[in-house]
Amino acid sequence: MYSNPLVPWHEIETVLLDMDGTLLDLHFDSYFWLELIPQKIAAKNGQSVAEAKAFMDLELARVAGTLQWYCLDYWQDLLGLDIMSAKREIQHLIQMRPDTIPFLDALRDSGKEVVLVTNAHRDGLSLKVELTALDNHITRLISTHDYGVTKESQDLWEALYKDIHFDPQATLFVDDSVPILHAAKTFGIKHLLCVENPDSKQPNRGITEFPSIIDYRNEVPFITRENG
Ligand SMILES: [Mg+2]
Numbered sequence: 001m002y003s004n005p006l007v008p009w010h011e012i013e014t015v016l017l018d019m020d021g022t023l024l025d026l027h028f029d030s031y032f033w034l035e036l037i038p039q040k041i042a043a044k045n046g047q048s049v050a051e052a053k054a055f056m057d058l059e060l061a062r063v064a065g066t067l068q069w070y071c072l073d074y075w076q077d078l079l080g081l082d083i084m085s086a087k088r089e090i091q092h093l094i095q096m097r098p099d100t101i102p103f104l105d106a107l108r109d110s111g112k113e114v115v116l117v118t119n120a121h122r123d124g125l126s127l128k129v130e131l132t133a134l135d136n137h138i139t140r141l142i143s144t145h146d147y148g149v150t151k152e153s154q155d156l157w158e159a160l161y162k163d164i165h166f167d168p169q170a171t172l173f174v175d176d177s178v179p180i181l182h183a184a185k186t187f188g189i190k191h192l193l194c195v196e197n198p199d200s201k202q203p204n205r206g207i208t209e210f211p212s213i214i215d216y217r218n219e220v221p222f223i224t225r226e227n228g
Contacts, residue, residue, distance in 0.1 A: 005222035012063040013170040019118040021176035021198030026095040065152040103216035104137035157187035
């Protein structure tokens with residue numbers, strides 16, 4: 001337990017939350033794109049898994065930060081694979097972080113506005129909501145695909161600002177992507193929090209550019225205290 005919170009909760013009215021790597025364990029997505037999909041490409045094309053991994057690395061880098069990177073239809077067309085049925089094969093890996101529900105429930109009880117803002121495709125979002133019941137804890141779930149731009153883009157933040165009318169000075173945004181946090185900072189969101197351990201199978205990352213969280217449960221007493 002820390003003696004001080006990472007966030008000045010009394011200043012926060014709106015909390016914008018990423019999904020993958022922030023509320024859910026990124027291990028599912030890492031394993032899916034970097035292991036399972038290369039295995040399927042290799043089997044389909046008669047390549048080695050190493051060749052298929054090198055191909056995926058190149059293709060992922062080509063569209064990094066764009067809507068395509070997150071777009072399941074794009075990958076389905078490019079790879080000729082049924083992406084959603086492949087996800088279902090390993091759906092048991094879709095897991096909440098152990099600290100997510102206490103955090104979300106403390107936020108809900110505090111009366112702050114909580115909105116999920118994910119770059120995940122609607123189909124991927126639906127599967128994760130189905131398996132985690134995330135929508136029992138957050139009422140508003142936004143996929144940036146509905147805006148046609150990602151969180152890396154200032155256009156997204158401008159569109160979101162018009163839609164949900166948050167005060168950037170009283171808003172906290174939590175994401176595991178450093179480039180996305182920089183985009184939010186450029187837009188003017190005052191309170192930014194990174195995730196030190198988005199993937200349960202990887203070591204902590206040593207984030208230095210933003211305050212970063214290891215366990216949301218450390219913040220819960222501070223959120224609750226402000227509430228009481
Ligand atoms: Mg993320």
